[in-house]
Amino acid sequence: MNDGRVLILGGGIAGATAAVSLAGAGVPVTLVEKDDFLGGFAARLACKALDSCQKCNGCLAEPRLAALMTTPGIDILRRAQVRELTQGDNGFLARVAQRPAYIDPERCTGCGICLQKCPAAAEGALRRPLLVGDRPPLAIDPAACLYFRDGRSTLCQDICPEEAIDFGRKPGEIQVAAKAVVLATGFAPYPAGQKERLGYGIVPNVVTAMELEAMLRDQGAPRRPSDGQKPAKVAFIQCVGSRERLGHNYCSRVCCGYALRLGRSLKHRHGTEVTVFYMDLQSFGQVPQEILEAARRELNLVRSMPYDVMSGEGGRVLVEYQAQSGQPSRSESFDMLALSVGMTPGADNPELARGLGAGLSEQGFLRPGTGIFVAGAACRPLDVAESVASAGRAALDALRYLEAK
C-alpha cells in the first residue's frame, strides 16, 4: 500500500524540520532514526550566551524537535535503518531493520531504578533521551551493557517494577512504501583520534569541542575528565579534520563560530583564560565583525597550527607550536585542550548513495536523485539555521515532486 507518504531518514534538526513541514502540508511521513533517541547533534549543543545571546542559533532546534514528537501524521521508527530501498513505478519500497527495544516504550515509566542499580551505568549502559517527551525514557546501549558481554547480567531486567526490560527481544523488520525520500542523515564529527599528534585519546584532558558542549549543557561548567576540576586555562585548536589537502579538503564552516563563542562563554561565565589556535577565522552569518572584534579583545588568538600535544604534570596539556615562521617553537601548557573537530560525511553515505540511487559529492556528501531529496548537513557542512532552511527547501521540493506525480 502506498499512501503517498514520504520516508525521511534521520531524526535530527533537518529530518525533524522536513517531517513537520510535510506533515503540516497533509503528507503522511515515516521518519527513521538509527539512534535510540531523536535529536541528533543539534540537541547536544550548549547555550553560549554571555549576559546576552551570542546568536549561536543552537536553541533554534528545541521547538522544532519538540514539534516532531507532537505533530500528528508522523510515524517515528527509532533504532532503525533502511537496509534496502527499491524504486518501482509506484514509488519506493524500503526494507527497514529495527534493533530491539530492550526497554519496552509502552511499559517503562522512566523511574530510573535500573539506572541506580546498573553496575555499568558509569560506562553509559543506560541512556536518557536528549529531548523531553522522547520514548522510551531510558535505553540500553549494547556496547556498554554487561549482559551483551556475559549473557548473565540481568539485574535491571529482574528489578524493573514495570517488567519493562526484556533482553530476549529480537530485531524486527518493517516494510515502508513511500512516494519520495528525504535524506537527512546529517554528518559525522571528525574522529579526533586520527590525528595522533594532537593527543586525543592519548593525552588526558584533550577533549573534542563537542564534548565540551555536552559538559556545558548538562553540568553548566567545564570539567577536566581526569579529575573533574574546573580548568583555568583552556586552548582550542581549529580545523581538526578540515581544510586538509589530503582528506577533508574543505572548510567545515561552523567550527570557528562555535569555538569563538564557546571561548567567550567560558571567559565570561567561568573566568577561563582562553587561547584559540587557528589558520583563518571564518565568521559567516550575521555577526562576523562583532563576534570577531570581541574575541580579539577577550581571547588570545594565535595564528598557528600546533604540531604536537603532550602530557604535562598534574594532568596539564602541553601544546607545541611556532608563533611565527622563522621563530623557534614554543611549548605552552593548558589545563584542558579542546579540538574543534570538523563535519565529515556520514559513514553510511556511500552505501546510501549506492542503495538509493542518490548521488555523492566529491567530498562524500549526499546529492539528490529522482524522488530523493537531501536536507541539512547530509548535503554539506551547515549550521543549525542553515539546516532548517535546507530542510525547508527539501520539503518544498518533495511536495512539488508529489504534486507532479
Add this chain to the structure above:
Amino acid sequence: MAQATRRAVFICQGGAQDQADLDYKRLRWTAEAQSDPLVFEVPQACQAEGAAAIARLANQHGLARFLLAACPMAGAAGSLEHALGLAGLALGAARVIDVFDLPETPGLACRVTEGAAVAMAQALAVEEAWRELPLEAREVAGGVLVVGNGLAALEAVTGLADAGREVLLLTPTRRLALARPGLGKEASEAAAALAEGLEDRPGVEIIRRGSLVSLSGTAGDFQAVVNDAAQRPRLLRVGAVVVAQAPPQAPNLPPGLAIGPRVVTLDDLWALMSSPEHFRRALGDKPAPRVGLAVGLGREPSPLGLRSACLAALGLMAETQAEVTLYTTNAKVAAPELEELTQRVRSEGALMVKFTQDRPAVTVQESGLRLRYMEDILGREVEQELDILAVDETAAPDRQWRALARTLNLTVGTNGALQPDQVGSLPVRTVRAGVFAVGPARSTGDWLAWSDEVGEALLEIEQLLGEGQPLLESGRVVVDRRRCAICLTCVRVCPRQAMGRRDRRPFSNPLACTGCGTCASECPMDAIQIVGDDDARYRREIRAAAAPRGGMLELAPPDELLVLACANSAAPALAAARLSGGVPPAGTRVVRVPCAGKVDPAFILEALGQGFDGVLLLSCFEDACYSLTGNVWAGMRLEHLRHVVSEAGFQPERIMGAAAAPSGRAQVMEALRQAWDRLDELGTNPLKTAARVRDLLGRFTVKVDHTYVIL
C-alpha cells in the same frame, strides 16, 4: 461565544495506592473543592488498562478535555500521551499535572509530591480560564510582493508563480540583474534561465526601477504603495512580502586608498574582463599585465569576495598572460568548494600573499601601483609593482537601504543585513510577521544557501496564506472598547507587528499573533486581555500556588519561591532538567507564562502579598527573546517595581530575574539555587504571617466542609 465545559480530573492510581495518606486525601479534596468537578480515580494511566478506563469515562461524560494527575516522568516520557492515543483519545485531550514522585525502591507505591495539592490547585485555576474559541475562515490576500533583482528574487518569483500565486516583482534597477559574475558561471546560468520568459508568465508582473513607498497592514492583509519608474504610485493588497535584494556594496579599501584608474573593484574588473579589448586598453596594452586581487584589506571580507577573486584569477590566467597575485587577510573559505578553488589558483601559478598583522603600504602612480609589505614566510620586507589592483566589495548600507528598512519596519545590522539574526526570526522570518528576508538581504553566505532560504520562505508563505481562507481562532485577543483610548501603544509594542486597526480600533491579527501578551501588559488603560491567559487567571493561579500551606498550627510555614517561567525558554529547560534527574528545591512553585512580556507587576505584588518569600522571573537571554522584546519589557517592569517596593519599605531583593535558554537545563537549576541562596539571606517575607492568617480565615469561612480536616 466561548463556552465553558465541565471540568474533570482523573487521578492516576499509580500514585493512589496509599489512599489513606493525608497528602493523597489533600490532593483529592483540592480537586473536589473546585465548583462542580468530576473526579475519577483510575488505574495506572500510562498503561493500556488505565488509558482505556480514562477513554471509557471520557466518552461516557462527553469530555473532550480533562486534567490528569500523574507522575512527571510519565508526562515527560510521553507514555501517557501514547497510551491515551492508543485508547482513542485526541492528542492533547489530557493536561497532565505532575503530582506523584516515582518510588525509590521497586514494588512500593508512588509518593504524592510535596507540592501535589498546589500543582492540582494551579492546574484547576488555569483550566477555569481556558475557553475554546470558535474557528473562523479568514479571507487573506493570496498575492505576494517580491523586492529584489538578483538570483534569489528570481527564484522566489518563479517558485511563487509555480505555486499558482500572483506575484509582483519590484526591482530597483531597469534590468533584471543577472547574478554577479563573481558568483560563478553556474549562478549566472541559473539566473539567466530563471529570467527567461518570466515577464510573460501569467500572474507575474514586474515593475522596473520601482520603489516601495509604504507598507501598512498586517500579515495576510498588507497594503503596499509602490512607485513605478515614472514615480506613479500604485496601491496593492498582498498577503506576504519577500525581500531578496542585496544591500548596496562599497569597495573594501584600507584607509588612505581610493578607487581610481589603477584601483578598481572586483565587479569593475569582471566588467573589464567581459571585453578583452577594454581590458587590454585599461592596462596600457601590456602583454603581461600585473594584476593584484585583494580580499579583505579593509573590513572583514566574506566568502563571496574570495570566490569572486579566485574565479577572476583563474579567468585571467586562462585567457590572458596576466601575472596574478591574490592578497588575503582572513581567507574566508567557508563556502562549498572554496578551499579547493584557492588551491587551484595557487597551482595555476598565481602568487598568494596573506597579511596577518599589518596591511601593505600602497603608492598609486599614473603608470601603476607599488605595494610594500612584510612577507611573513621570507621574514623580510617586499616591494611589488602592479598595473592594476582589484578589491572586493562589502555591504555598505546607504540612505536608500535604510529607508527601505524603515518602510518595512525592520532594522539593519552593522553588516547591512536587513534582519539581524534573532532566534525567533531565523532562518527566513523577520520581526514583522508575513515579511520574509532571504538570500543576500540577510546573509553574506553563498548562493546555495540563498536557494535554501528561498525554499523555506515559500514553504512558510504556503503555511501562512494557504488556499486563501485559513481557519483561525477568533477573539483570542480582546480589546475592551470602553477602556481603549486608541493610544496605539499595543500597535507599537507588538513584537510580531500583529496589531493592526479595524474600524479605527486596535485589532490583533490571529495570523500573526503568537499570544505573548506584551500588548496586554503594556496597555496603559488595561484594556487588552488574552482569553485563557488573562490577568485574572494569573492572579488565581498565583493564589492557588500559595494556598494549601501545611497544617493549621503551622503559623510559620516553610519558605516559598514563585518562579514565573517563560514557556519558550525556561519552562522547557525546567522539564529537561527534570528528565535528567534535577529536582527543584522544595517550596519552589512554577507558574508558566507565555512570555516574560506577559508578566504584569500586579502578578508579582500578588505573589508577595500571598506570602511568597521571593519571586523569580525566568526569561530568555537578552537579544534571544522569542517575542523579540518581551524580556526587555519585563526587565524594565521588574526594575520599576523594585524601586516602588523599596520606596514602600519592602526588600526589593525579593524580586529577582534570571535568563535561561530552552537547552539550559543546568542554567535553570543554577538560577533556582541562586534565588534560594538569596532567600536564605533575606529570611521570611514579612507579609507572610498576614497572608497566613487571611488564608486560615478564608478556609474557615468559605470551605466549611473541610474545616474538620484541617483541625
